Amino acid sequence: MEYIGATGKPISFNDIPIREGIDFHFILGFAIDSDAKGTSQNGKFSTYWASTITRDSISTLKSQHPNVKVLASLSGWSMGTKVLHWYAPQNQELWISNAVSSLQTIIQTYHLDGLDIDYEKFDNSNQTFAYCIGEVISRLKNQNAISVATIAPFYNTTLPYIDLYKRYGNVIDYVNHQFYTDKVKTPNTYFQDFELRAKQFQVEKVLPSYEVNGRGIQGDAFFEAMRLIQRNGYNISGVMIFSADASMSNQYYYEQKIQDFLLNSTSTP
Template sequence: MMEYIGATGIPMTFDPVSVEDGIDFHFILSFAIDANSSGNSQNGVFSPYWVPTLTPEGVAAIKESHPNVKVMASLSGWSLGDTVLHWYDPEDPDKWVSNGVSSLKSIINKYHLDGIDIDYETFPKNQTKFAYCIGGLISELKNQSVITVATIAPFYSTTDPYIELHDGYGDVIDYINYQFYTDKVRRPQGYLETFKLRAMQFGAEKLLPSYEIAGRGIQGDAFFQALELLEDSGFALNGVMIFSADAGSQNGYYYERESQAFLLNATTV
């Protein structure tokens, strides 16, 4: 189970979120950004921009009370305030990787984190150093045993750079948090067809179905009908990604509870 938390400015904490002890639950802090508060790039020097109520003490406490919980930092996201964030090719990619490792190691140690999620969402049209930089960053963090899990979060218009990243560094990527809600599919059969397409691009083994609470794409219990259809079609349901706990707080974390119940009862998990 993967869930983003802390991106919207709502003063969130981990405690109210429904966590079943029988399933691995990954909270994804949103976001750590290699930019200053004005949105100017910092050459791989990351800073945390999730809500300040998600504290290092809070991370330590939720992990102590639920040993099945891991906490990650998502990198970049769509924007910082009103400033849209873009992937930029650093002049010295190796220096960017070195800065990224150093700055993230500091954040990871401070917040007791277990991994990182890659969520750069805007790219230049020409070929970039994205795969080289991000692949190198994940590899080095894993080689140094700084993290134990790494995920990527492509969506419909960013598949190309993420396919390149996955093709080159798939051995250090654990899950694909594909944002299926961006495909604007609202019915279970359409969800299945889209899942098949993304499974061809990234492989089915690491691909997680995803849901945006009160947002885009499939909504309500049709999502769970789609999960049943995926299972009936032979896909192993290795987890669910939800965006986000901030929205889930408005409905008593219904989708978190139902998703975990579905996964615990799934025959292919």
């Protein structure tokens, strides 16, 4: 899984290496229930990913690579300099109805396969989060509008995501935990962090993650951490990368290396 389009840089799917024999999920950053000024729209989502990511480019990508799925990520950290918050809707059912309707339109327009949930700021208003988001995912899946749903917690948002997962884990396919925010930089500490997140969620759904040229563990140490996880009896179902935008500068080196690692891993189905 790889995030793409969040920085606004002009980026093309054509440049990104995609191996056969592996499920490759692109996660578009971001669809936001706010207007262009960051004002909340009560569940009415709009798209804010790079303008080069179009309906036609996604259609072409999927026709060339049947192993590709494309998801819309909801919210993210900020819109420009404005930090985005989960807010408690006054009418939860109206928020859910608006979200389902607006997301259906986006899904149909862009030929999307699923959603990634990436709300990152709660301000003690997370009581409605699990129900609202869980119901949106459930209803879109029940309508066959989406086939995959992921969540993207990090150290500071673990509790609301654990609540969401406990109540709606049956409709959540993967947990894209942002390990790079946990400030672990060695294989041993990464493994310990993975064990913690595996206990908090469902181990087979937790994907290790890597931030290109960013925070947390970097370079070969990441792959040693993956091997350490495997040596301790865990299967690695996949890896989440943040992000393709950053990888433009190094010719997608880690996309290639991570796919090769997964394809050559005896622990990967």
